[in-house]
Amino acid sequence: MADIESLKRDLVTACRILHREGLVRAFGHISARIPGTDRLLIPPRMGPGLVRAEDVLTMDLSGKVLEGKREPNSEAAIHWSIYRARPDAMSVAHTHSPMTVVIGDLGLEVQPLHNEGTVFGEGVPRLDATGLIQTEEQGKALVAALGRSNAALLRAHGDVVVGSGVREACILALYLEDACRLMYQCLQVGKPVFLTPEESARIRPKTFNEKTVARAWEYFSEIAVR
Numbered sequence: 418m419a420d421i422e423s424l425k426r427d428l429v430t431a432c433r434i435l436h437r438e439g440l441v442r443a444f445g446h447i448s449a450r451i452p453g454t455d456r457l458l459i460p461p462r463m464g465p466g467l468v469r470a471e472d473v474l475t476m477d478l479s480g481k482v483l484e485g486k487r488e489p490n491s492e493a494a495i496h497w498s499i500y501r502a503r504p505d506a507m508s509v510a511h512t513h514s515p516m517t518v519v520i521g522d523l524g525l526e527v528q529p530l531h532n533e534g535t536v537f538g539e540g541v542p543r544l545d546a547t548g549l550i551q552t553e554e555q556g557k558a559l560v561a562a563l564g565r566s567n568a569a570l571l572r573a574h575g576d577v578v579v580g581s582g583v584r585e586a587c588i589l590a591l592y593l594e595d596a597c598r599l600m601y602q603c604l605q606v607g608k609p610v611f612l613t614p615e616e617s618a619r620i621r622p623k624t625f626n627e628k629t630v631a632r633a634w635e636y637f638s639e640i641a642v643r
């Protein structure tokens with residue numbers, strides 16, 4: 418049980434971080450698979466910046482709430498659909514972050530322009546179906562678009578990222594927004610010179626690993642909960 422409580426605390430911290438960094442306001446969510454189970458922890462239908470550990474719901478992979486009193490998020494299918502299809506997925510974040518919408522709506526491919534962006538160097542697929550993702554069928558379409566990637570853009574909506582844990586998923590979401598913002602800013606003044614796949618492959622292991630995620634988490638969590 419102690420592990421579940423610490424997982425809930427990390428989820429709450431991740432919610433605060435995503436809120437403070439402007440990736441979510443009233444909408445958006447991050448979840449975690451309970452290790453070794455087909456269950457997930459997910460905040461209820463409320464602004465992520467308001468979530469407390471006692472609000473967090475336990476849900477199965479059909480979207481049924483097993484524990485918790487509050488109403489589930491209307492897009493919980495994003496989470497349980499990905500956990501069903503991706504055994505490697507231990508945490509999923511879905512945000513409506515502005516720059517991922519901009520790049521998705523421009524129909525541009527996310528390409529890295531900075532060291533941290535190389536974590537997306539193998540490409541970020543885009544789901545072109547619009548609107549909310551609330552049904553099993555819509556969840557399957559998202560899973561098909563996502564494939565084995567660690568992130569996908571949702572046109573006119575936002576993005577999803579998949580991590581090996583809550584901390585990693587949270588930092589990935591921040592880096593995806595950064596990568597999209599840098600693309601947007603560079604496009605204002607010229608033609609960006611993107612990092613090549615070879616450059617990305619060389620840089621990525623040094624800029625996105627257990628230690629760099631831990632350092633980023635330490636920084637963002639400390640300033641988010643002050």
Ligand SMILES: [Zn+2]
Pocket residue numbers: 444445492511512513549574575
């Ligand atoms: Zn959404």
